[in-house]
Amino acid sequence: MSSSPINGASYVLTGLRWLPKSGLRGFVAIPLLINTLLFGAGLWWSTGQFERLDRTVAGWLPDWLSWLHWLLWPLFVLTALVVVFYTFSVVANVIAAPFNGLLAERVEKMANPAGATPPTAELTWKELLLSPLTELNKLLYFIGWAIPLLVLSFVPVINVAAPVLWALFSAWMLALEYSDYPLGNRGLSFRDQRRLLRKHWPRTLSFGGMTLLLTLIPVLNFLAMPAAVIGATLMWVREMPERGDGSRRP
Template identity: 25%
Template sequence: MSEDSTINKPSSSNPIDNFTSGVRFFFTGMRMLFRHPSLLGLSLIPITFTLIFIILLVFGGTWLLGSMINDLLVTLASFISLLFGGESVPGSGSNVMVPNDLKNFTKTIALIVSLLLGYFLYLPMARIFLAPLSEALSRKTHLIKTGKPYPKASLGWGRAILEGLKLVAFQAAIIFAALIAAIAFPPLGAPAGIMAAVFTCGLDFMDVPLSVRGLPLKSKLGIIFRNKVLAFGFGFAVYLSLLIPIVNLLSLPAGIIGSTLLMDTIEE
């Protein structure tokens, strides 16, 4: 089944149209994810494993952080008691009781910290769990859209690992440059950080369909920079989706599907 009817062809001259087209490709990927059970099936397993990991992390983190903060409060109470002439009770940590309200407050803080940790760790963990299926998801998307499988192309395991390391190094250089800009010119910190995040989001997802084609990093970057406004629009949509709870759970598979549709359309 062709998806051409849901895709607006990118303009080659109007940057605003190209940017909005890049945004639309991400949301087209989101729609396609739910329209095709085979794509949703490839995505549900890693998403489920990631959610289980995050839930365990939140509960475990809440218990661990809560215990650590409570022990710290007991130690602090004991120290204050000794300063004012009290006596420490062996084995109990302190003869000064920590108020229940304070204990509940520390548990709340521990829960909030654990939730934030889980939120920020979701995408990296989802990438790990989805990694073995990313290429399969891209190939299936290409087959649904074009009716033809990808031609077999491979760089080989060693070369693929090397290209992956190059990509990580390139992204790290972008983030480092944004950090330096933020330190040197503090007012530029937030805009530079957002620009770097948007660009790396687009690069991350567009790398998948380009890797399936067996392209080295230099060729990938050439294609992305020739379509930089499209890529930036796509990365902007991904970046926004990661900020929205629930929606961010689907951002990774939707991003892979959308980037595959984008690359296929560029080739047409």
């Protein structure tokens, strides 16, 4: 595969093609079921909340300001969609984290059979117990960046750039989220992962951008999580020279 610095998007598509591979189906099926159930619940819940919000906003405004209802509604919908998207994505990843870690380990073994076994492979059950805590740590980092962006979305003039900033933010967060599984298996801390991915930022953002696109396409959004885990693992094995111990791949 080409070593272009912006080929991260191609690894997400490769992840889709790897989903039916023998040896991966069991690790893919459980996260896929979790993702399907959560997104279904999220769609049902958010539809009811949108209708309730519409009635509330309409009730607040006097008749002579009713035109504001149609002006503010797109902003409310955009904000609500962002909140719902991140909430249910975070919940899905927290629940599926143990399975995603095992999926990343299996993909690395298939992609590099002669390579060294990840140092955490013998601590599988410990990793299973601690992975939700790792996800919560990432959540705090995400919130720390999301709040300022949300505030900027309501600032006149500056909010014109909000969609672009949200897209870049989402691409970075998704790349960081799914790269954590292979990099975590190699012993990199969350801080070290951020440093590594910043060094490879064109590839990182193209990977995250394609993952974001998948999450926005009906049906394919259910496959986005396992495909991104597989893609991030292949990207780590094939493209990034650094290992968890600071050495370089041969």
